[in-house]
Amino acid sequence: MQNTSYLTSEAISTFIRTALAEDVGDGDHSSLAAIPAEARNRAKLLVKGEGVLAGVELAQLIFREADASLVIDLRLTDGASVKYGDVAFTVEGPARSILTAERLVLNCMQRMSGIATHTAYLTSLLVGTKAKLLDTRKTTPNFRVCEKWAVLIGGGVNHRYGLFDMIMLKDNHVDYAGGIQAAIEATQAYLARTGRQLPIVIETRTLAEVQQVLETGNVDRIMLDNMSPELMREAVTLIDGRYPTEASGGITEQTIAAVAASGVDYISVGALTHSAGIMDLSLKAF
CATH class of the missing domain: 3.20.20.70 (Aldolase class I)
Structure with missing residues (x-):
């Protein structure tokens, strides 16, 4: 009775839009205040634990929703066994957009990776x-x-x-x-x-x-x-x-x-x- 019909692009997009709206509201005023509009930067997703990585595909979709011009370079994929110091991916583009998406990406990936790790262990x-x-x-x-x-x-x-x-x-x-x-x-x-x-x-x-x-x-x-x-x-x-x-x-x-x-x-x-x-x-x- 395996059911993956819930993993539709519509359902995931609705989740991302709702979650971003909850966090951003009428604007990411910290980034708008401190970071020049033209600033471009890069960041890396750093693993500081060990287990099974999850949420990489979702993170790409979150960054894309926040700003389609952001470029993600994948180093690891969902289901990878990871350890402290591994880099899952890098993201490059408008600095404001990276910062606006940062917390939602981390909230999702940290929780999903914890669940995937526990699931793999019990399995x-x-x-x-x-x-x-x-x-x-x-x-x-x-x-x-x-x-x-x-x-x-x-x-x-x-x-x-x-x-x-x-x-x-x-x-x-x-x-x-x-x-x-x-x-x-x-x-x-x-x-x-x-x-x-x-x-x-x-x-x-x-x-x-x-x-x-x-x-x-x-x-x-x-x-x-x-x-x-x-x-x-x-x-x-x-x-x-x-x-x-x-x-x-x-x-x-x-x-x-x-x-x-x-x-x-x-x-x-x-x-x-x-x-x-x-x-x-x-x-x-x-």
């Missing part, structure tokens, strides 16, 4: 298993496009982008609907009534709920929520390949290998986006 803990690492909707409002893009760069897999592109029947949906069978049957009726074709993922909390899903059918994936690795293994055996499985709920770097060893197909980790740190980067004149 490395899954080696030897069939499990794939999924992100979630636990993202920063209005920054989801960049955070999910960073997960991809780090080697993870995107889950649904929003509420509109997948039906995920979680515990509250099941409880409000009156149980597993009622939730699935109501969902199938809704899809038939509206003519929509959406994948259905349903969350289970016990082996009894897993059994109810198997008896009801008509889903695309079974989520095993907040189960121990041992219980997940039992659930995977019970499901016996009839549906893909997804582990979720409080999975950490300490537990993810054991969860993967249970035989699940996917592991969703909200911490990829809501708790990842940043990579220290700076834009330096030279």
